[in-house]
Structures are given as structure tokens and as C-alpha cells.
Amino acid sequence: MQLNCEQSVFTHQEEEVEISVIFFAGSDIVLAIHVNNFIVLGRNCIVIQDFKTELNKQFSIKRSKDLGKARDFLGIEIIRNPETGTIKLSQEAYFMGVLKRYGMEDARPNKTPFAEGTVVDSDDDDYLDEEGKTAYQAIVGSLTYGMQGTRPDLGFAVSLLSRFLTKPTYRHMTLVKGVLRYLAGTLKLGIVFSKHETKALHGYTDSDFNGKTLQGDGRSTSGYIFFLAGGPISWSSKRQSTVALSSSEAEYIGQANAIRHAIHLSHFLNEIKIPPPLPITIYADNQSAIALSKNPEFHARTKHIDTAYHFQRQKIREGVVEIVYIPTDKMAADGLTKPLGGIKFSRYLQYLRLQ
Numbered sequence: 001m002q003l004n005c006e007q008s009v010f011t012h013q014e015e016e017v018e019i020s021v022i023f024f025a026g027s028d029i030v031l032a033i034h035v036n037n038f039i040v041l042g043r044n045c046i047v048i049q050d051f052k053t054e055l056n057k058q059f060s061i062k063r064s065k066d067l068g069k070a071r072d073f074l075g076i077e078i079i080r081n082p083e084t085g086t087i088k089l090s091q092e093a094y095f096m097g098v099l100k101r102y103g104m105e106d107a108r109p110n111k112t113p114f115a116e117g118t119v120v121d122s123d124d125d126d127y128l129d130e131e132g133k134t135a136y137q138a139i140v141g142s143l144t145y146g147m148q149g150t151r152p153d154l155g156f157a158v159s160l161l162s163r164f165l166t167k168p169t170y171r172h173m174t175l176v177k178g179v180l181r182y183l184a185g186t187l188k189l190g191i192v193f194s195k196h197e198t199k200a201l202h203g204y205t206d207s208d209f210n211g212k213t214l215q216g217d218g219r220s221t222s223g224y225i226f227f228l229a230g231g232p233i234s235w236s237s238k239r240q241s242t243v244a245l246s247s248s249e250a251e252y253i254g255q256a257n258a259i260r261h262a263i264h265l266s267h268f269l270n271e272i273k274i275p276p277p278l279p280i281t282i283y284a285d286n287q288s289a290i291a292l293s294k295n296p297e298f299h300a301r302t303k304h305i306d307t308a309y310h311f312q313r314q315k316i317r318e319g320v321v322e323i324v325y326i327p328t329d330k331m332a333a334d335g336l337t338k339p340l341g342g343i344k345f346s347r348y349l350q351y352l353r354l355q
Contacts, residue, residue, distance in 0.1 A: 005267040008033045012051070030272050039073050076149050077190075088355070089150050089231075090190030095183050098142045102135075102180060109185025110178055113157035114213075116341035118175070120160065121215050126169045136168040139176050143183075150191050152225055152352055154179065155237040155336045159221075160214060163239070189354045197230035201265060201276040204283045204326070205258035207240070208337035209247035218243050222254035223336025224282075226265060231353055234265060237336040249305060251289035256309040258282050259321050266320070279319050283326040290323045 003009045012029040029051050030041040042048040070078050075094040080087055099105040128136060140161050147154040157179050164172045203226035211221045219242070225235040236257070244250035262280045269276050284290055293312050315321050332351035334340065340348055 003268065003271045005264060005271060009268075009272075011272055034074055037074060039070055074149070075145075079190075085195040086192050086230075088190045088192045090188065091146050091150050092187045092190070094149075095146055095187055098139075098146070099180060099184055099187075101142070102139060104177065104180040104184060107177075107181045107184045110181040111185070111342045112340060112345045113154060113179045113182045114160075114175065114339035115178075116339050116344075118213055118339045119215060120164075120171065120175070120213060126171065128168050128170060128173060132170075132173060133168055136173055136176060137165050139180070140165060143176070143179060151189065151354075152232050152235040153186075153189070153335065153349060153354060154183075155223065155235055156221070156338065159237040159239070163214070189349075191231040192353070192355045193229040193231045195229070199227070199230075200280075201226065201228050201262075201269065202281040202283070203227065203258055203262055204331060204333040205251075205254050206285060206331050206333035206337050207244075207247075207250040207254035209244060209250040211338060213339060214239075220244050220250035220253075221337045222250070222257055223333045224254065224258035224261060225333050225336065225352070226262065227332075227353070234261065235333075235336065236261070248286060248288035248292065251284060251286035252292050252305065253309050255282070255284055255289060255293055255323060256312045259312045259315055262321050263315070279316075279322040281322055281324055283324050283331070285326055285328045285331045287325055290325055293323055 001011050003011065010031040010033070012031075028043055028047045032039050032041070040048055040051060042051065069080075072078065075091055077090045077093060078087060079090065096105065099107070127133075140158065143154060143158050144162065147158045157175075161172060161176050161179070203224055205222070205224040207220050207222045209220050210218055213221075220240045221237065222240055223235070223237045225232050227233065238257070240250065240253055242253070244253060259282065262282060266276055266278075266280060293316060312321075312323075316323065328334065329347070330351070332348070335345060335348040335352075
């Protein structure tokens, strides 16, 4: 059966079974396809082997094409540890290839992708020539693929640098090489999932009101990240489409974006038979924005906000999500909205649970 929320994922289930451990999937078989690559996940080795036998009846599968237990998928290394009951996803080999491609494998490592207080002026006209522009686009593209796979710590840097693909400057090239230097010192970082982790699906949302990193348009940056089985499964760093008039409004818009994604993740997990407990907890660090999401009496302060962002009130009333306050110094989405200094960034990596 093809999933409604993810058209490249298919499931099959012979009978209804109760799964008490969230680790792979509740369905008998989950098949994820990307172009001409696919990976099969199942409740146990028997159902996977039965699936491959049936598949071989329809399509000729050479023995050399059956790679056994997945060790690599689309450049993402899969490292199992049966003793601890964990799986690590890493892109060490992929990123090493990126560094070698651009002559940065021996570069002196940076401690962070961006230095704290980094400012990028969008009006800078010191543009790269066509060759430099092509190189810049290639580097950002390589970083984007890696960031989307296993490296949420690159989210803000890649999001910011992606805004200058059509007219990159020498300043932008310096910044992107700084990100490569950071990678040189963090190649082994990866996401670890554990079958012993009992905490349900949950997320964090944050916004940087009128962020000073990018000068020119007055818009804020929002970020969110969701965790399951002890590791991050989805994240985003994105410039808001409208100009917020206060930090509360910027956070309120960020909460709406996070809730939309939480609903999508809930649909996905339901379709593969791992329904998440409701409400899904989303942590935020702005108490005014949390109050706005729960109390429509603040009409005078929100009447100018696009009504699309107010749907979060309905989802909270329905018990789909709940917004819970957390102090800023414990916010796991902080580094998705702004550059952080060395100490703050180290703490941010701990909250991301990258190992």
C-alpha cells in the first residue's frame, strides 16, 4: 500500500499486531524508494526474506544485487550495535569525499560552522565570476544533501548560504569554506537511535526575531527539530515569509510551522502502524507566544497576523499537540536560527544528541 503522506514509501501488513517497542516499524514490511534505490524494513528477518522471495517472482533479482543487511543507503552509513541496541546513521565517507573534492581535507578545523555574530550583507556587490559561482553552487549543493541526511547542526548555515546561489560573493565563498572547515573536525558525528529510548515523538521550535545575521529585509528565521527513539528525525531552518512585528509574533509563526510538521509526522507514523501518543509535545521558549496559541482573547495583539497561523489553537484544543515552555538555554532548536559561539554550540550539539 502506498502511503498518502509519503508517495515513495509503501507498506504491507498481513494481520494486526501490537508492537510494544518503537524501533523500525509496526507494519510487516516498509519499503522506501528513491529513484532506482530502495531499502526494506521489516518486523523480523523472516518477513523480509519472504518479501524478497515474492519480489524475485515478479522481477529477476541477481544474487549480487541482494546486499543483505543494509550497511549504506544513499551515502548514509548504517552502523548497528546489537550489544547496546542502537543504530547509528553517519555520512563520514560522503563528507570526506566532499572535502577531498574541494581540496579541504587537510584544512584546519573550525569549532562552529559560523562564528558568533557573523553578519552577511545582501547588498554586497563583490560577486564571484562564473567559475567561482559554479564552484559555490556545487559546494552548497553537497552540503545541503549531507545536512538533510544526518547533520542538523549544519541546518542554519546551509539555509543561509542557499539564499545566494544566483549571486554569490567572495564573502559567501569564505563563509562556505568555513563550513567545510567545521566539517573537517566533525566527520564522525552521526545520529544514534536506541530501542531502549521510551520518550515519544516530541519537538522543539525557536525563532530569531529580526535576525541580525542577514541584513536587509527585517525577516525572522524559524527552526524546528523533532526526535524519536533517542535521535533527531526531522529538522528545518527557514526564513519566515512575512515580517514579524515582535519576538512573540516571530515565535508564534515558528510554532505554527512546527505544528504543521508534527501533524505530517503523525500521519506518517500512523500509516506505518506506529501511532504516536497524543498530544505531541513541542517545546518553545517564549511564554508570550505560548499564551497566544492557547488564548484567543489576545485579539488586539494578533488581528494583523495571517489567519493561517491561528490553526495552531485548534490543534491544541483538539489535543493533537501541546506547547510546553522550556528555558532558552535548553532549547534544541536554538542553533537552527542563528550562529552560536563555541560554548553555546557545544551545548547545542549535546541537545541534538549527535554522537
